[in-house]
Amino acid sequence: MNLRCSKIVCIGQNYPAHARELNFAPPPRPVLFLKPPSSLIADGDVIEAPLELGRVDHEVELALIMGKRARNVSEEDALSYISMVAVFNDITARDIQSEARSSGQPWALSKGLDTFAPMSAPVPRSSVMDIHQLELELRVNGEVCQRGHTGDMLFSPEQLISYITAYMTLEEGDIIATGTPEGVSGLNDGDIVEASIPGVGKVTNRVRRV
Secondary structure, rough: OOOOOOOOOEEEOOOHHHHHHHOOOOOOOOEEEEEEEHEEOOOEEEEEOOOOOEEEOEEEEEEEEEOEOOOOOHHHHHHHEEEEEEEEEEEEEEEHHHHHHHOOOOOOOHHHHHOOOOOOOOHHHOOOOOOOOOEEEEEOOOOOOOOOOOHHOOOOOHHHHHHHHHOOEEEEOOOOOOOOOOOOOOOOOOOOEEEEEEOOOOEEEEEEOO
16 A cells, blocks of 8 residues: 555554453553554455464454644644544454463564555545544445444544554554454455445455465
8 A cells, every 4th residue: 555654553442342342341541552554455455364373353443644743732633633534454363362462462463464454545534524423334245244433432533642642753644543343253265354434435355364
């Protein structure tokens, strides 16, 4: 994907129902982790998930893309720093993540593999009426697996931007993946995964598990 991006900041457990399905209590503050830009792929590209990884899940999310450098941003000013939005699929090697968590180790590998960040072509934020009122949906082979609403976020986009930039500088082109609703499930070889947000876009990818 041809997008200047120094980092992808992802938010874990930002939808209470998703936290519960993974047996976690909703967190008191945003849970942050990073994906490398090398994990980004576009609509039509293939998600490469070797069988040795065990279970690999889909996670549909709203992505916010920074339009300018941001540091110590207030909630009131936060949205003025967002130039574009997109549909994001936070592919996760769930077995590797669970094993790392149980042993107290970092779980970057479970999130950061090549092809583990499918994202739709970004659209201007100004073209989206209200990012707090968006429907998220993910289908696998045509069957709805995830359906959610950005209004159900535990931490709003403004809160996330303010919290992140209090600790790390976000550069122009950086991506914030704002979390996923409930309904994550495992992916198999040949599956067609379609993540969509009306008014924002759609990203469709085939899964290769060999």
